[in-house]
Amino acid sequence: MSELRRDPICGRWVIVDTDHSNKPEDFEYEPQSYKGGTCPFCYGNEAMTPPEIEAIRDHSTAPNTPGWQVRVVPNKFPALQIEGELDRRGIGIYDMSNGVGAHEVLIETPYHQKDISDLLDTEVENFLSMYCRRAIDLAKDKRLKYIMIFKNFGAAAGASLEHPHTQLIALPMIPKNALDEIRMAHNYFEFRERCIFCDIIRQEQQEKERIILENEHFLSFCPFVSRFPFEIWIMPKKHNERFCRISQENEIPSLASILKETIARLKIVFPNLSYNFIIHTSPVNGDGGVEGYHWHIELMPKLTRVAGFEWGSGFYAVSTPPELAAKYLREKQ
Amino acid sequence: MSELRRDPICGRWVIVDTDHSNKPEDFEYEPQSYKGGTCPFCYGNEAMTPPEIEAIRDHSTAPNTPGWQVRVVPNKFPALQIEGELDRRGIGIYDMSNGVGAHEVLIETPYHQKDISDLLDTEVENFLSMYCRRAIDLAKDKRLKYIMIFKNFGAAAGASLEHPHTQLIALPMIPKNALDEIRMAHNYFEFRERCIFCDIIRQEQQEKERIILENEHFLSFCPFVSRFPFEIWIMPKKHNERFCRISQENEIPSLASILKETIARLKIVFPNLSYNFIIHTSPVNGDGGVEGYHWHIELMPKLTRVAGFEWGSGFYAVSTPPELAAKYLREKQ
Numbered sequence: 001m002s003e004l005r006r007d008p009i010c011g012r013w014v015i016v017d018t019d020h021s022n023k024p025e026d027f028e029y030e031p032q033s034y035k036g037g038t039c040p041f042c043y044g045n046e047a048m049t050p051p052e053i054e055a056i057r058d059h060s061t062a063p064n065t066p067g068w069q070v071r072v073v074p075n076k077f078p079a080l081q082i083e084g085e086l087d088r089r090g091i092g093i094y095d096m097s098n099g100v101g102a103h104e105v106l107i108e109t110p111y112h113q114k115d116i117s118d119l120l121d122t123e124v125e126n127f128l129s130m131y132c133r134r135a136i137d138l139a140k141d142k143r144l145k146y147i148m149i150f151k152n153f154g155a156a157a158g159a160s161l162e163h164p165h166t167q168l169i170a171l172p173m174i175p176k177n178a179l180d181e182i183r184m185a186h187n188y189f190e191f192r193e194r195c196i197f198c199d200i201i202r203q204e205q206q207e208k209e210r211i212i213l214e215n216e217h218f219l220s221f222c223p224f225v226s227r228f229p230f231e232i233w234i235m236p237k238k239h240n241e242r243f244c245r246i247s248q249e250n251e252i253p254s255l256a257s258i259l260k261e262t263i264a265r266l267k268i269v270f271p272n273l274s275y276n277f278i279i280h281t282s283p284v285n286g287d288g289g290v291e292g293y294h295w296h297i298e299l300m301p302k303l304t305r306v307a308g309f310e311w312g313s314g315f316y317a318v319s320t321p322p323e324l325a326a327k328y329l330r331e332k333q
Numbered sequence: 334m335s336e337l338r339r340d341p342i343c344g345r346w347v348i349v350d351t352d353h354s355n356k357p358e359d360f361e362y363e364p365q366s367y368k369g370g371t372c373p374f375c376y377g378n379e380a381m382t383p384p385e386i387e388a389i390r391d392h393s394t395a396p397n398t399p400g401w402q403v404r405v406v407p408n409k410f411p412a413l414q415i416e417g418e419l420d421r422r423g424i425g426i427y428d429m430s431n432g433v434g435a436h437e438v439l440i441e442t443p444y445h446q447k448d449i450s451d452l453l454d455t456e457v458e459n460f461l462s463m464y465c466r467r468a469i470d471l472a473k474d475k476r477l478k479y480i481m482i483f484k485n486f487g488a489a490a491g492a493s494l495e496h497p498h499t500q501l502i503a504l505p506m507i508p509k510n511a512l513d514e515i516r517m518a519h520n521y522f523e524f525r526e527r528c529i530f531c532d533i534i535r536q537e538q539q540e541k542e543r544i545i546l547e548n549e550h551f552l553s554f555c556p557f558v559s560r561f562p563f564e565i566w567i568m569p570k571k572h573n574e575r576f577c578r579i580s581q582e583n584e585i586p587s588l589a590s591i592l593k594e595t596i597a598r599l600k601i602v603f604p605n606l607s608y609n610f611i612i613h614t615s616p617v618n619g620d621g622g623v624e625g626y627h628w629h630i631e632l633m634p635k636l637t638r639v640a641g642f643e644w645g646s647g648f649y650a651v652s653t654p655p656e657l658a659a660k661y662l663r664e665k666q
Contacts, residue, residue: 001414002432004505012509015412015432079348079650081334092536093529094557099335099348148648158638172337176345177647196426203425224427305491306639314510315481317412 003321007225008188008196010180014225015317022229022319024269024328027303031272032154034113034162040076041107041163049073053104054133056126070127071107072134072168078103079169086143086172102138102170106130112163115153117264124256127166131279132252134168135244139284144170146178146283149243154274156302174283181280182293189292195239197294210322212329213261217254220262222322222329227310228300229320230270230329232262235296243281243295259297266301268332274302336654340558341521341529343513347558348650355562355652357602357661360636364605365487367446367495373409374440374496382406386437387466389459403460404440405467405501411436412502419476419505435471435503439463445496448486450597457589464499464612465585468577471503472617479504479511479616482576487607489635507616514613515626522625528572530627543655545662546594550587553595555655555662560643561633562653563599563662567591568629576614576628592630599634601665607635 003016040048043066052063053072061067080101088097108127109119116124135147151166152159159165174182188196204210204221212232213220220234236251246252267273277299282290310316336349373381376399385396386405394400413434421430441460442452449457468480484499485492492498507515521529537543537554545565546553553567569584579585600606610632615623643649 001417002412004413004430004432006428006430008426008428010509011512013504013506017412020410077353079335079350080337084334092540093341093532094536095339095341097337097339099337156638171346171648173346175648176343179344180647199426203427207425305489314513315504315508 005225007223008184008200010177010184012225012227013315014227015315016226016321017317017319018321020319021321021324026319027229027270029270029273029303030154030156032156032274033272039112039161039163041071041105041161041165042112043110046071049105050076054130054137056130066110068107068110069123070109070130072130073105073107075103075105075167080171082141097172100143100172102141102144102168104134104138104168106134106166106168108164108166115164115263115267116260117267119260121253121256121260124260125252128252128256128259129248131166131168132244132246132248135281138168138170139244141170142285143172145285146171146174147244147281148175148278149281150276150278152276154272154302156274157276159274174286178280178283182282182290185292185294186290195292195294197235197296198239201235201237210326212265212326213258215254215258217251218258220258222326224322226318226322226325227316229303229318230266230301230325231318231322232266232299232301232329233296234258234262234299235294239294241282241290241293241295242284243279246295262299262329265329265332266299269328270301270303276300276302338558340556341517341533343510343517345558345560346648347560348648349559349654350650350652351654353652354654354657359652360562360603362603362606362636363487363489365489365607366605372445372494372496374404374438374494374498375445376443379404382438383409387463387470389463399443401440401443402456403442403463405463406438406440408436408438408500413504415474430505433476433505435474435477435501437467437471437501439467439499439501441497441499448497448596448600449593450600452593454586454589454593457593458585460499461585461589461592462581464501465577465579465581467501468614471501472577474503475618476505477503478618479507480577480614481508481611482614483609483611485609487605487635489607490609492607507619511613511616515615515623518625518627519623528625528627530568530629531572534568534570543659545598545659546591548587548591550584551591553591555659557655559651559655559658560649562636562651563603563634563658564651564655565595565599565632565634565662566629567595567632568627572627574615574623574626574628575617576612579628595632595662598662598665599632602661603634603636609633609635 005014046064055068056070057068080099082102086100148169185196210221223233281295282293379397388401389403390401413432415435419433481502518529543554556566614628615626
């Protein structure tokens with residue numbers, strides 16, 4: 001019989017198929033592939049993007065020329081734009097605002113065909129540090145309330161460009177899912193005077209069966225209430241409400257190492273897999289209310305299509321229990 | 334500049350691209366196609382499914398033989414099973430239950446290659462009536478709290494079988510999205526003493542620009558806060574909390590007609606499109622709390638892939654404003 005599991009963070013129920021669990025070979029997924037063509041994110045094509053905002057590059061090189069290791073540019077087709085006053089208003093029962101915000105693209109590496117698992121540790125550290133720098137810089141604009149950092153890798157995961165990149169969207173309001181998570185985590189904190197994420201880490205460390213990897217500062221595991229087969233969370237062991245407060249000296253190298261190794265294992269089990277990850281963190285420029293929140297990364301491999309059931313209900317059915325997924329990933333090296 | 338719009342029902346913000354709006358020809362979608370092979374839902378293959386629960390069939394024919402117009406069978410690989418006691422329990426900070434519930438498949442027509450828009454009005458009425466009959470029957474089991482009725486059409490929309498069918502899942506708890514909608518609608522009702530959905534209908538009828546079709550009992554429109562391009566809601570004009578309380582005599586023919594015609598127009602604009610729809614309705618066997626809720630259908634054409642941004646945030650970006658989408662659909666006949 002299948003199991004129903006309830007996410008303690010946002011109250012979502014998930015059906016876990018423990019009877020006819022899917023093994024890795026049971027998934028038919030669309031493999032990520034490189035089609036070629038001129039890439040605006042490759043060396044020599046810097047003029048194809050809007051001028052760079054920030055970069056890590058050789059000292060002898062000029063902005064918007066080759067010689068960079070990480071490069072941040074405005075999105076050429078931004079979902080939101082930084083200019084203009086925020087103008088919230090109602091139209092009858094509806095609410096709207098003009099599209100004030102920011103939309104940046106962070107090119108992680110000059111190498112078109114290298115996924116995170118193919119990079120050197122220091123290269124991963126570089127782009128993770130740049131995530132922080134951009135988040136801190138964007139948060140200086142007091143109109144902005146939430147900085148979302150996410151990566152779509154592969155066409156099946158919604159990436160419109162092949163070259164590895166991450167997007168940063170700064171929003172003038174807190175998105176619903178973040179608000180739900182923060183509220184529930186805060187309720188738990190009020191009730192128990194403990195962080196729910198710290199409690200999850202403790203329970204996962206005790207039970208061990210869902211852990212993929214652990215290093216000095218981070219835990220990589222398949223969450224008890226996975227929405228997708230082989231879903232992975234990477235969580236800092238030290239309580240920290242906000243991603244950009246991460247220690248550059250100690251935690252960034254530890255995160256780079258666990259992120260790279262987790263993706264490497266995932267891609268041994270599923271070659272050329274597409275995936276998304278998102279950094280879940282506290283809002284910025286707010287009036288508090290993030291007590292008991294704990295930043296983390298949620299990584300979703302693109303193994304299945306999401307159908308009507310999930311969309312309609314927020315009620316997911318997952319065909320590989322996280323205990324089994326973690327076992328496959330733990331044993332691959 | 335783009336617009337930010339907030340869903341008054343569940344508080345979700347959506348970015349609507351009013352600057353570089355996508356026209357129908359701008360979408361590259363995976364067309365729905367028929368691959369052939371033996372189909373367990375076709376005439377003559379009745380033995381390939383579990384024995385039928387209920388059917389509309391010629392009087393002279395026996396169960397599990399040809400001669401049916403609509404046929405309901407248990408899902409061969411059910412997400413939930415009806416046997417056993419509901420056993421909710423905690424494991425540390427996590428919550429779980431055994432998978433008690435029901436999972437049925439409603440085969441809408443004997444014709445393998447006919448979508449709803451290809452059926453006769455009476456054929457659509459027949460399967461819609463059967464939706465009600467099954468929902469009423471399932472709700473007799475007091476352990477079940479929510480009956481979800483949804484259709485996945487085409488592989489891109491998550492359908493694992495080509496033959497047109499709808500799924501019914503009866504759950505022992507109310508899924509999160511339904512709960513969110515019901516709570517917000519109830520808050521609005523407490524504040525205004527009016528149903529928010531009735532107010533939406535009134536505003537849409539006044540503004541007209543998002544309406545696709547209207548008949549005696551139903552309105553078909555692109556919602557102001559569409560999450561997906563060409564998203565469509567079909568809503569009964571008469572306030573009614575629960576789908577299965579629909580009038581068989583007056584409303585079912587009206588719903589069959591508007592559903593068929595809406596899908597027909599969608600498929601003129603996007604030939605061989607895959608789509609999902611879900612019936613949003615009130616919970617069953619509850620202790621009330623649905624005052625101010627109003628059942629409706631949400632239809633999501635599969636034109637785009639959902640990427641990390643949407644998953645992480647519940648914050649959608651839609652490239653065709655609903656006003657434009659409705660215009661395209663209104664003008665196609």
